[in-house]
Amino acid sequence: MFSGIVEELGEVKNISQRGNIARITIKACKVLDDARIGDSIAVNGACLTVVEKGAENLVFEAMPETLNATDLGCLRTCEKVNLERSLMIGERLSGHFVTGHVDCIGLIRKKTRVSNNLGFEIAVKPEFMKFILPKGSVSVDGISLTIMKRQSNTFWVYIIPHTLKNTTLGFKGPSDKVNIEFDILAKKAAAI
Secondary structure, three states, rough: EOOOOOOOEEEEEEEEEEEEEEEEOOOOOHHHOOOOOOOEEOOOEEEEEEEEOOOOOEEEEEHHHHHOOOHHHHHHOEEEEEEEEEOOOOOOOOOOOOOOOOOOEEEEEEEEOOOOEEEEEEOOOOHHHHOOOOOOOOEOOEEEEEEEOOOOOEEEEEEEEHHHHHHHHHOOOOEEEEEEOOHHHHHHHOOO
């Protein structure tokens, strides 16, 4: 379980295949500090398991299902990724509950300046719009954000300068893919 508060930007150092498993090596600093083999770390919002730890890098493995269901299948060497360690019981929860199980891939349609902030219009398949509640929470590439408005198959989130500077959204624009995880409470409410 995660909070959607990105701890650092990691950098993809290598992607290799071992059979049908992708091995993703990511340079990290803060999350590397106390990481252990077997720990769960959110990489762009997708929960991955640490399988190796080096002096500057963490290695994760991802199955084809994970690569197809997330934007991790599009990663390239030198690309930045959002990293967050799993929550510790007793710690403050600054974002919202994020499981690390990506629901779908969204597509950024627009990136528009709104005062000192940036607005992103993100498209998802129509069947997912029932989980989009204005003023509700959504995880975009592992970032806990508030939904500002919804349209037929798109929703808008606004990003403050701090979030823009400290997450991958500063590098993203129209036509880029992002991992979307809808708020677990919105999903439960829609199931009733």
